Amino acid sequence: xxxxxxxxxxxxxxxxxxxxxxxxxTTIDVPGAFQTAPQGINSSRDIVGLTRATSTAVTHxxxxxxxxxxxxxxxxxxxxxxxxxxxxxxxxxxxDDGPITGPTSTHGFVLSHGVFTTIDFPGxxxxxxxGINNSGEMVGNIIDNAGVNHGFLFQDGAFTxIDVPGASQTFxxxxxxxxxxxxxxxxxxxxxxxxxxxxDGSFITIDIPGATATNLRGINDQGSITGQYxxxxxxxxxxxxxxxxTTIDVPGAAATFGRGIDQQGDVAGNFVDAATGRTRGFVATxx
Numbered sequence: 001x002x003x004x005x006x007x008x009x010x011x012x013x014x015x016x017x018x019x020x021x022x023x024x025x026t027t028i029d030v031p032g033a034f035q036t037a038p039q040g041i042n043s044s045r046d047i048v049g050l051t052r053a054t055s056t057a058v059t060h061x062x063x064x065x066x067x068x069x070x071x072x073x074x075x076x077x078x079x080x081x082x083x084x085x086x087x088x089x090x091x092x093x094x095x096d097d098g099p100i101t102g103p104t105s106t107h108g109f110v111l112s113h114g115v116f117t118t119i120d121f122p123g124x125x126x127x128x129x130x131g132i133n134n135s136g137e138m139v140g141n142i143i144d145n146a147g148v149n150h151g152f153l154f155q156d157g158a159f160t161x162i163d164v165p166g167a168s169q170t171f172x173x174x175x176x177x178x179x180x181x182x183x184x185x186x187x188x189x190x191x192x193x194x195x196x197x198x199x200d201g202s203f204i205t206i207d208i209p210g211a212t213a214t215n216l217r218g219i220n221d222q223g224s225i226t227g228q229y230x231x232x233x234x235x236x237x238x239x240x241x242x243x244x245x246t247t248i249d250v251p252g253a254a255a256t257f258g259r260g261i262d263q264q265g266d267v268a269g270n271f272v273d274a275a276t277g278r279t280r281g282f283v284a285t286x287x
Contacts, residue, residue: 023267025250028281030062030069038064038281039093040084040131040218040260041268048072048082048091049259049270049281061093074109074116082111083130083140084174084218084260092119092138094128108140121152121159129154131174131181131218139175139183151183164195164203172197174218174225174260182216182225194227208238208245218261226258226267237269237284248284256282 030036030051038049047064061072061082072091073080079096091111096104108119108129119138121127126143138154139162151162151172163170167185174182181197194206194216208214211229218226224241237248237258250256253271260268267284 022287023246023248023284024287025248026283026285027250028064028268028283035279036062036281037270037279038259038268038283039082040091041262041266041283042085042087042089043263044087044089045262045266045283046085046089047260047268047281047283048085048093049268050081063091072111078104081128083128084132086132086136087134087263088112090132090136092129092132092140094140108138110136110138119154130172133175133177133179135177137175137179139172139181141171151181153181162197173216173227176219176221176223178221178223180219180223182219182227184215184227194225196225206240208240217257217259218267220261220263220265222263222265224261224265226261226269228257228269237267237271239265239267241265250282 028036028038033051034054035052038047040048049062050059051062052059059079059081061080063070063072072082074095077095082091082093085091094106094108096106106126108127110117119129121142124142124144129138129140131139140152142150142152149169149171151170153160162172164185168188169186172183179199184192184194186192192213194214196204196206208229211231213230216225216227224239226239228235228237235255237256239246250271252274254274256271258267258269265286270279270281273280
């Protein structure tokens with residue numbers, strides 16, 4: 001069981017209700033790609049993500065800035081996957097060593113001023129960096145040698161492991177300038193819940209009403225959160241802001257996923273095109 005002292009349920013949850021959102025949707029497709037999956041966005045509308053030429057091809061990263069796509073690939077390594085970008089333009093993500101179908105090690109990275117720096121949690125073969133704030137503090141996930149997922153905070157050159165009390169697995173994705181961190185955890189019964197870790201290290205469980213699974217992916221400095229939830233009708237992106245949940249469903253999508261949120265509350269993410277089965281990107285802009 002999760003301790004009531006450290007983990008509470010969002011008090012407003014009982015009155016929250018997903019509602020059709022009034023967003024303007026713009027789709028994003030890397031030219032010629034089978035898959036385009038935006039992951040992070042900053043307030044300059046710079047967007048980072050990953051792309052594949054086919055459903056089984058190697059993963060490459062991209063930056064979309066002022067309408068121009070730029071490839072992001074860690075030199076000499078396979079499978080680069082950017083995950084977030086902050087206001088100064090620093091990009092974080094992960095890359096793989098080894099053959100596509102064989103044993104690999106996964107390393108985190110930060111790309112700053114054109115220079116890649118590897119981020120490796122000590123003693124594990126999987127480190128992925130998923131979020132960065134404007135101070136350069138990073139969050140992400142590791143898989144330990146027993147196959148268990150844990151979150152982490154990388155701050156001032158030191159790692160702090162993040163585990164929701166009582167959870168069997170913890171995943172960490174987003175951090176803002178107030179050191180508020182979001183992600184999701186899996187409880188002992190296998191259910192998936194979102195969580196907010198406050199700046200004092202306390203945890204708040206966040207479950208979208210009526211959802212069977214809630215996944216929090218990004219948080220801005222106003223405390224607005226994006227991610228996705230699953231219910232009987234499918235998988236839907238959302239924004240949680242000031243106690244109100246707004247659902248984002250891209251028209252024609254079989255599933256919609258929220259990934260990053262900027263300071264204005266605009267959301268970048270990806271969706272599965274029901275007609276083609278392709279993964280495509282989107283930006284949802286508040287009018």
